[in-house]
Amino acid sequence: MRCKGVFLVALLSALTAYYVYLPIPNNVEERWKLMLTDSFFRSLSHLAELSELVGLFDYMRVMMFVTFAERVVPVSDDRVKVVDESFEGVDVIVYQPIQNEDTGELRRAVIYLHGGGWCLGSSRMSPYDLLARHMVTELNAVVVSVEYRLAPAHHFPVPFEDVYHVVKYFLHVDVLKSYRINPERIAVSGDSAGGNLAAAVTQQLQQDPRNNINLKVQALIYPVLQALDLNTPSYQQNQHMPILPRTLMVRFWSEYFTSDKSFFRAMMTNTHNNPESAALLKFVNWSSYLPESYRQTYNYSAPPVAIKINPAHDDPVGSNRWLADPRASPLLVPDTTLRLLPKTYVVTCEYDVLRDDGLMYVTRLLNVGVDVTHKHYPAGFHGALMFSVWPTDFKIGRKMIDNYVTWLKHNL
Numbered sequence: 173m174r175c176k177g178v179f180l181v182a183l184l185s186a187l188t189a190y191y192v193y194l195p196i197p198n199n200v201e202e203r204w205k206l207m208l209t210d211s212f213f214r215s216l217s218h219l220a221e222l223s224e225l226v227g228l229f230d231y232m233r234v235m236m237f238v239t240f241a242e243r244v245v246p247v248s249d250d251r252v253k254v255v256d257e258s259f260e261g262v263d264v265i266v267y268q269p270i271q272n273e274d275t276g277e278l279r280r281a282v283i284y285l286h287g288g289g290w291c292l293g294s295s296r297m298s299p300y301d302l303l304a305r306h307m308v309t310e311l312n313a314v315v316v317s318v319e320y321r322l323a324p325a326h327h328f329p330v331p332f333e334d335v336y337h338v339v340k341y342f343l344h345v346d347v348l349k350s351y352r353i354n355p356e357r358i359a360v361s362g363d364s365a366g367g368n369l370a371a372a373v374t375q376q377l378q379q380d381p382r383n384n385i386n387l388k389v390q391a392l393i394y395p396v397l398q399a400l401d402l403n404t405p406s407y408q409q410n411q412h413m414p415i416l417p418r419t420l421m422v423r424f425w426s427e428y429f430t431s432d433k434s435f436f437r438a439m440m441t442n443t444h445n446n447p448e449s450a451a452l453l454k455f456v457n458w459s460s461y462l463p464e465s466y467r468q469t470y471n472y473s474a475p476p477v478a479i480k481i482n483p484a485h486d487d488p489v490g491s492n493r494w495l496a497d498p499r500a501s502p503l504l505v506p507d508t509t510l511r512l513l514p515k516t517y518v519v520t521c522e523y524d525v526l527r528d529d530g531l532m533y534v535t536r537l538l539n540v541g542v543d544v545t546h547k548h549y550p551a552g553f554h555g556a557l558m559f560s561v562w563p564t565d566f567k568i569g570r571k572m573i574d575n576y577v578t579w580l581k582h583n584l
């Protein structure tokens with residue numbers, strides 16, 4: 173075991189040195205630092221592929237290295253009280269402000285969902301721990317950071333359901349009272365796959381007749397919002413961009429649903445749609461929902477529907493029953509559902525395969541009259557919010573956090 177570990181680290185260092193080159197757009201700040209950071213991620217990814225190929229560890233297990241490397245033990249300090257809890261059997265970390273005198277004032281709450289493609293990441297990574305503390309002190313808010321279970325050990329819908337159970341439990345009047353929370357000032361928020369979970373949970377909550385507490389806002393940071401079309405202009409334009417190349421995002425999507433590699437291959441060629449999901453392609457039609465400037469020179473063609481039958485399963489090859497589920501792809505709901513959504517903050521980055529997911533959601537929400545603040549970063553890259561800790565701290569990450577927390581301050 174130990175020997176394997178040493179071998180991996182040695183190989184990783186060699187690969188990092190080898191991969192330091194990538195064409196990064198000129199308007200990106202701190203390009204060299206990003207190149208170095210990305211070369212590390214790409215090396216790790218190649219190492220993970222190799223490891224899976226030779227049967228050492230599977231891909232996501234090797235990629236978990238980053239999650240472990242940034243792991244901290246969240247503890248209380250003189251301003252923030254930190255407690256590990258379990259809500260409905262799901263681990264959460266609850267961060268609360270420590271007030272010197274009891275003003276009796278009720279507090280805000282943010283339920284935060286970390287990113288990592290539903291397969292990686294943890295609320296115990298130092299960037300998430302720091303972000304939670306920052307929100308507690310800046311917003312006088314209670315922050316619940318959810319340690320939902322991850323794929324591939326737990327495929328969809330487990331990660332979604334973990335989050336949903338936590339949110340429903342937390343929204344009980346008695347629970348809110350015990351944390352001294354104002355029920356009218358609660359947010360759900362997350363980045364990347366966490367933004368996906370936040371959007372999905374917010375939608376499901378609005379439609380749940382047993383829920384009588386409405387969220388004040390949802391804040392989605394470069395969210396993943398649909399699995400039907402993995403060839404949007406942003407997927408094409410940014411397929412080799414750091415930190416999230418197209419192959420990695422496709423891997424996350426396929427692992428979220430299944431460990432069947434034929435589904436991954438079908439997704440790679442964008443030929444994974446089945447008749448049920450194809451009927452919903454209209455909701456992710458970027459030729460209707462992207463602003464002209466983002467359509468650029470790309471020509472729309474609807475993803476084909478798989479018709480080849482896999483004799484072993486009697487299914488279209490690669491077809492997957494979760495593909496049409498809006499709890500996985502929140503863009504797939506009709507306008508009547510979108511209309512019910514609370515005030516929304518959406519972050520998109522120019523250099524991100526997921527940019528168009530966010531842009532399409534913004535268009536669709538605005539079309540039905542939802543109050544949306546859209547913050548686009550023309551020099552932004554996916555994952556920037558996570559890069560707030562030395563040595564991989566980026567100015568854009570800090571800027572993103574500042575803008576996000578300022579928005580919450582004014583709107584939550």
Ligand SMILES: *[C@@H]1O[C@H](CO)[C@@H](O)[C@H](O)[C@H]1NC(C)=O
Pocket residue numbers: 453454455457459460474
């Ligand atoms: C997508 O939108 C275009 C018009 O913007 C339309 O011609 C096309 O039929 C639509 N395709 C689907 C699958 O909705």
Ligand SMILES: *[C@@H]1O[C@H](CO)[C@@H](O)[C@H](O)[C@H]1NC(C)=O
Pocket residue numbers: 469470471
């Ligand atoms: C889109 O279609 C036009 C006209 O057919 C063509 O000139 C252009 O090269 C196409 N763009 C792409 C990115 O394929």
